[in-house]
Amino acid sequence: MNAGLLARPTRLWLSPASIIASWAGLLLALLTPPHGTGFTVCWVKASTGLPCIGCGLTRSLSCALRGMPAESWSYHPFGIPLLLLFLLAACFSLAPIGTRLRIQSWITQHSAAASAVFVLFFGSFMTFGIARWLVEFCSGGFLLR
Amino acid sequence: MVVLGLLYWLGQTNPFMKLAFIGVAALYTFGMHIMVAISAFRESAGTGLMALCIPFYAVYYVFKVSEDQTLQLLYGVAFLLNIILRFIT
Numbered sequence: 001m002n003a004g005l006l007a008r009p010t011r012l013w014l015s016p017a018s019i020i021a022s023w024a025g026l027l028l029a030l031l032t033p034p035h036g037t038g039f040t041v042c043w044v045k046a047s048t049g050l051p052c053i054g055c056g057l058t059r060s061l062s063c064a065l066r067g068m069p070a071e072s073w074s075y076h077p078f079g080i081p082l083l084l085l086f087l088l089a090a091c092f093s094l095a096p097i098g099t100r101l102r103i104q105s106w107i108t109q110h111s112a113a114a115s116a117v118f119v120l121f122f123g124s125f126m127t128f129g130i131a132r133w134l135v136e137f138c139s140g141g142f143l144l145r
Numbered sequence: 146m147v148v149l150g151l152l153y154w155l156g157q158t159n160p161f162m163k164l165a166f167i168g169v170a171a172l173y174t175f176g177m178h179i180m181v182a183i184s185a186f187r188e189s190a191g192t193g194l195m196a197l198c199i200p201f202y203a204v205y206y207v208f209k210v211s212e213d214q215t216l217q218l219l220y221g222v223a224f225l226l227n228i229i230l231r232f233i234t
Contacts, residue, residue, distance in 0.1 A: 011189055018191030024199060043201075044178055047227035048171040052178050054197030082194070089191075122186050122193065126179070133175055137168075 009114035010107045014092060022089035029061035029083065034068060050136050053129025057082070078125050146222060149173065153229070170226045177223035181207055184216060 012018075036059045044052040060079025063072035072079045092103060107114050149169060156163030181203050186193030192210070196203040207220045 013190055015189035015191055017189045017195065021191030021194045021198075025194065028198070043227055044174055047230040048167075048174055050171055050175065052175070052197070053182055054194075057198050085190075118190065122190065126182065130179065137171065137175075 009111040009118070010104045012118050013107065013114060014089065014104065019089055019093045022086040022093070025061060025082065025086045026065075026090060028058050029065045029086075032058050032062045034063045034066055034071065035059060050133055051129075053126060053133070061086075077128065081121070149226070167230065170230055174223045174227055174230075177220050178203075180216060181220060184211060184213065 040046050040055075042052050042055055044050070045055055054076075056076040057079060060072045060076035061083050063069075063075060064080045064083045069080060092100060095103070149166065152162055152166035152169055156166040182193055182197055185196035185203070185206055188210075192206065196206050204220075204224065207217055211217065
């Protein structure tokens, strides 16, 4: 699967990097305890005391994978949709080549909708991260590091 | 960067300026974090998510995958700022 040969909407959703990210995300969710390991691996959080856009996502995925939706939501509201996305991408990577080509073709045929969903999903993801950071920043979160 | 340098210098003697330096540095770091995330998401959803979730993948992405030299320079400054912030207090 060569990323350069994929149409843009397909590349956005199902590039090799997306498949790797999906498996890595699922593995992290499986290995990480639901409430974290007690120390942060995010260097933005470690040095500024403020959460980055993705902070809490691994714990959220871990909780979602273990059937704890409320805890998952409290760590990061995008954990559950991302887990579903990861599972879909992982299933896609395991599907026979014919099925994969059909899915890619279907996404290419609906490229406008696929791109719109991408922009909407990741736009709201970024908006949430920025809003959360601003709330913490304005409440002096960087003083608590 | 000039503002940050000035605030850092003034912050050596003035606690308020030191606080201002920490605030501006945090703002700058987060701004860079957003720029890297947007750049990575433009590649693909997976690249963006890895830049956000996998520790230090963002550093690898900026310096090995991305060819944007402005981003590399600004991100390098942000990384240095974070090291300073880690040890300033």
